[in-house]
Amino acid sequence: MNAIDWPQRVHRALKDAGVRLVAYVPDAGHKRLIELCHADAAMRAVALATEEEGIGLAAGAWLGGARSALLMQSSGVGNCINVLGMVRECRFPLVMLVTMRGEFGEFNPWQVPMGQATPAVLEAMGVVVQKVAAAHEVAPALAAAARLAFDSYTAVAILVSQRVIGIKSFHEQAAQ
């Protein structure tokens, strides 16, 4: 385990940023943050069936005056590509917190292509990419991303490195 409880700090940063809607497709790296969001009576945590649903949800929430954030694994970024066009054309604020696979010490080769393409794909669609490689950097990065998104009408993705998530093998993942 990381010495720093970054999911707890991210949860706090989301609340401080006025985020009351958190949508996600589960990832092992997001397990604790998802639990914290579900346990928070002041937040609505919405499970998605596929990540692109979350782009529509975030857009609709902003149209109605609510701030939201999306949690996903890097593989899910690929599912969002076309609909990110709406975010750019409409200048919707967007906060994506992406846990990386296929990036650092990966054990599953099928994760590598999308993991390696994730920053380029996001940048190609006009999303500001901010990489985080240490647990203590995640919550401050989220707070800054929320300001960039909601105050400056920008789409921002924070990519949380496998160095932070720390999954080493399939068996360890299965045991989570």
Next chain:
Amino acid sequence: MKATLHRREVVRTLLAERGELLVVSGLGSTSWDCTAAGDSPLTFPLWGAMGVAAMTGLGLALAQPKRRVLVITGDGEMLMGLTSLATIGVQRPRNLALAVIDNERYGETGMQATHTAHGVDIAAVARGCGFEAAQVVWRESGLMAACRRLRAGAGPVLAQIKVVPEKLPLALPPREGALLKARFRRAVLGVAADAA
């Protein structure tokens, strides 16, 4: 069965005396239908992002739980976002309604058959996902009841309204996405739309 309803009249009926109703329309013909019924800042017409109209409606419904939200989209657009029905069914927003204007065609690309032309029943999928009510509407006689459910029934509700496949004159809303977003937010939120 053969469709008898005409999409422009159906959408005009759905939007009659719309008042404070918030509308999201799916890309293509349903956005033109909504514009033909009267462009409004309280309509957010999609020009792209095929497949996310229903989820945009869900986000809006969760953000504005006291306002009625109606998504008007086509069968092709809804098929591309079919998983949304499962997500909406789990969230159970009381204020969200989906009208699927079903001509069984991809209307913008050459009128190719969609899966609904081969019997795929979107309303049955919605029922299977836990919607409060979801029906296929074939006739004028069923349209008024469906309209009442869409406008005021406990959500989530869906009506799959079969319409005649027809090519109609374009009725285009503004195209610029940032403008559509800003005018919608101002209409819903007032001065708060422009505050931090």
